[in-house]
Amino acid sequence: MATVAEVTVRTGRRSELGLLALATGVAVLSRGLVDYHADVLELGGLGAYALGWIAVSLVLHFAVRRWASFADPVLLPAVLALNGIGLAMIRRIDFAYADRGRDTSFGEVQIVWSLLGAALAVAVILLLRDYRLLRRFTYTAGVLGLVGLVLPLMPVIGTQINGARIWITVFGRSLQPAEFAKIAFVIFFAGYLVSNRDTLALAGPKVLGMRFPRPRDMGPLALVWVAAMMVQIYERDLGTSLLLFGIFVAMLYVATERLSWVIVGMGMFAAGAVLAGTLFSHVGSRYTAWLHALDPEVYRSGASEQLVRGLFGMASGGLFGTGWGEGRPDLVPYAESDFIVSSLGEELGLTGLMAILTLYVIIVQRAMRTAIGVRHGFGKLLAAGLGFAIALQVFIVVGGVTRVIPLTGLTTPFLAYGGSSMLANWVIVGLLLRISDQARRPEEVRA
Template sequence: MSVVTNTTTIGAIELPSRRNTELVLLGLAVAIPIFAYANAGLAIHGKLPPGMIAYGLGLGLLAGIAHVVVRRYAKYADPLLLPLATLLNGLGLVLIWRLDQSERLQNLAKRSWGAFSPAAPNQLFFTAIGITLFVGVLLIMKDHRTLQRFTYISMAVALVLLILPMVPGLGADVFGAKIWISVGGFSIQPGEFAKIVIAVFFAGYLMVKRDALALASRRFMGLYLPRGRDLGPILMIWAMSLLILIFETDLGTSLLFFGMFVVMLYVATERTSWIVIGLLMSAGGAVAVANFSSHVGARVNAFLDPFSCFKTSGACEQVGNALMSFGSGGVLGTGWGQGHSDLILFAANSDFIFTTVGEELGLAGVMAFLMLYALIVERGARTALASRDPFGKLFAIGLTGAFAIQIFVVAGGVMGLIPLTGMTMPFLASGGSSVIANWALIGILIRISDTARRPAPMPASSTDSELTQVVRPS
């Protein structure tokens, strides 16, 4: 009798179940937005929207292509990431279409640009580009560890992306923030892509330097403080985030950039002191820049008391209107398509799209959306914990941390918990750069998840004669 070890039993048992789970969830992720689309159309026009079938087929086709690629090239990946991203993206398309029906926004666009162009078809186009990039990530990046070779190159690329909006003739000043560039008639937000590239640098750098950064020189008020010479990296990153905030007046990217580094630094070193130091440096830098930049100062004043300057400041007016929209939504909301946030909010389909969620779906809808985001964050953190290599662990937690921080600063800004940042809600808000970059982020997490969950190869089996020779007494 021979001793044979079956190395595929676990995968053979679990894989069909995992495939079926993702397929069912993906079907629900497509069906729920179609139902929401029909609901909004009935509420606004009293009939089913004429583009509902085309919308459902388009979203279903894109989701189906992504599913086939994941099952073919990342079959051990987390089964929840793709359905969650599809559901959020689908509901975002419905919200954008609902706001496209607003006569007030249509008239505003005609006065400002001479014509109205609906944002929903563009968003569906950008979704297709995002899923194409998602597929490209899975097809090209067979092993996420290859990115470690580009640690310092990624830092240079990220800096170029962050500096581009400040280049004369290329960057564009939009409502006081220089975060856009115009290329061939298209507006691109380089910071959305920089967050992914910079995560490669942070993961590669901290993997090498984590032991030195974990050392403590003294204890102060219950915290183990790092050595003075090890504060250099965090001081450099802090200074860079301040420069972004000063020259681009971009509070959101600055918080995202520095916050992601601090989260990854804490995971790499397991030192709580880095979190405290990071929070103190963030607060100190924000206060200093608020006194230096009138744009940032106006947003801070709107955060402190939006109704004190409601009639004199655009920032206060927007925050005040957003708070009133959330309040009018109550617990269950006014219903799809029956709110009035489009009448009182500028950038209702981009920066303030979460306000429409609060008014039309109420507290219950807000909590449901936040739960969907929390599930993505949880699956990303689980992927980081399961990763077998330190680079993958840090890379996954960096991307997940950036995603979570962006949700917090956007939702917190429109709810009045923190100053407005000008960032967009992932997958919900209108904007090509955001949806494309976030689909790439999900693709990378799926690749890391597939590597982490893939069964480790078992050693070759031995025959009875070989085992007899090993145990035969001398």
């Protein structure tokens, strides 16, 4: 009589535990090196920090093991490694500011935001047992996204910082609602596109072998384009404008597999950006600072001073960096937030930056792998959209700091100082873990 061999289903949790140990080691070693070069290293304090990291890692690991046992085993360790490197760099910048007589506590505050973000990720895994429920709130998410974009324009709670009106003040704390709006828009885009992708993909005339959309099908793209232009013009926030529009175009391509949408979308954004730069002086000044950053007149006016200082800092770091504690990241304004990439480039060098960017590549690759593996159309678009959100944000930040594109006010996910960014990106991690759990779960286990 034939027998059926029992198949052992691997969840990947053991691999995740080993990678979490490696990520914890990276975080603790980074902190230790920063404290050592600042002459404040205490083994007792470092040991307590290590225990805290171990505790957080184990809580996250057991939460995933309990409520999302088939989730991607690589995603969480990569995020924790980035988070640990960011905490160490922000603490290093605190020491640099202290040497100049400026008392800051960015590192301590960022630890609190990191813990809250990790707790939010656990809450998403616990409360959202089936990501497909989010499709019911497609248009609600779209409305919430628009509200998040409009809030900074409100006269009472809206706040303008560094020339950009992208902040609101709540209970004495500044928050950037666009960070949460991008998640709401990804949910809205995924729900809308999964319902309308056949029309968007199959209809339209062919030009040079490519099928272009019909004018009446351009409505959604035109609406998102208008919203992106309004953000750029009235909130003076090129970064969020480009991020929002880029996510939508990328998701359009995933839904329709038509390159023509990308060509039309990028053409519309480029034309809108040039028009805005011509008609509005504050937009044009951003482009001038980008194109002529090294001109003496532009630099002396202060328009490109921050950008140039960041470039000089990365240049002094060279291939292997000055070493943690041996650079001068404090010479660059907002080194702990907008320009943390240049701070890391100075002290860790090009090699260190490439390692950090590789971690981002891993996160985005796992998101795309999840999108490929999930069987539900909404899940495919949602996972891809969340992955694109992280990829585009990193590109916009690194591109701005390295002068590939105009400088923006976005923060680097998991690295830079900022509560809104930390909380929102940890929510993205929670969503990706939930989607990947259902994508990797075998059929016999589903039943």
